[in-house]
Amino acid sequence: MPRDTFHKFFALPRYVRTGMRTRMLVTVLCLAFVSSILAACGASATAVQSIPSPTPTHMITPTPKPSPTPKPTPTQVSTPTPMPIQGPPAVLDLRPSSMSIVGHLDCQKNGAFVCFARVLSSSSNQSDLHWTAFTNVPGSVTFSPASGVVAPGQSVLVTITVPFNACTPGLFFFQGPVNTHTITWAC
DSSP, rough: HHHHHHHHHHOOOOOHHHHHHHEEEEEEHHHHHHHHHHTTTTTHHHOOOOOOOOOOOOOOOOOOOOOOOOOOOOOOOOOOOOOOOOOOHHHEEEEOOOOOEEEHHSSESSSEEEEEEEEEEOOSSSSEEOOOOOOOOSSSSEEEEEEEEEOOEEEEEEEEEEGGOOOOOEEEEEEOOEEEEEEEEOO
16 A cells, blocks of 8 residues: 555656645654754653642541730830921021122232121021032132021121132122022122
8 A cells, every 4th residue: 555655646746746745844844843842841742741639638627725815015105206397498698788799899908808798597587597608710719607507687707718819700609598699709
């Protein structure tokens, strides 16, 4: 019978034989590919593992015994200490109210221009005023003090020292928590 199958195969037209040969080759390659993947994964295409099902065993459950209920221990309740209520941030006010200083007119000349500004905290402020001073004038301009804390209704006098060789127009900044004042500077 194999011989008849072989003769029947060659009795078919050539284009049919080529198509069948191609399909058989593709099928064999696919089977080889799938079996190599399964082998790489550690599984076998023909082996099927069966897991034995557990058989129930009869166990006697003990009767629960009442356990003693613990008595609650008294706990000490701590009363939190109230935090002082902080009001809104303080607003900075500044003098001179002209908001400009001209070195040769408004300042003392003691080897440098020595000018003054006053940082004020209004009496209506509900918290201390934290402030700082700085400038964009190049050179060794100094503020004394350069920052601080002022209580409501109080003020602090700030000395601004500008060397004669730092006579460049610019600004002095006084910054609080919610606002910033500027004083223009010119020699």
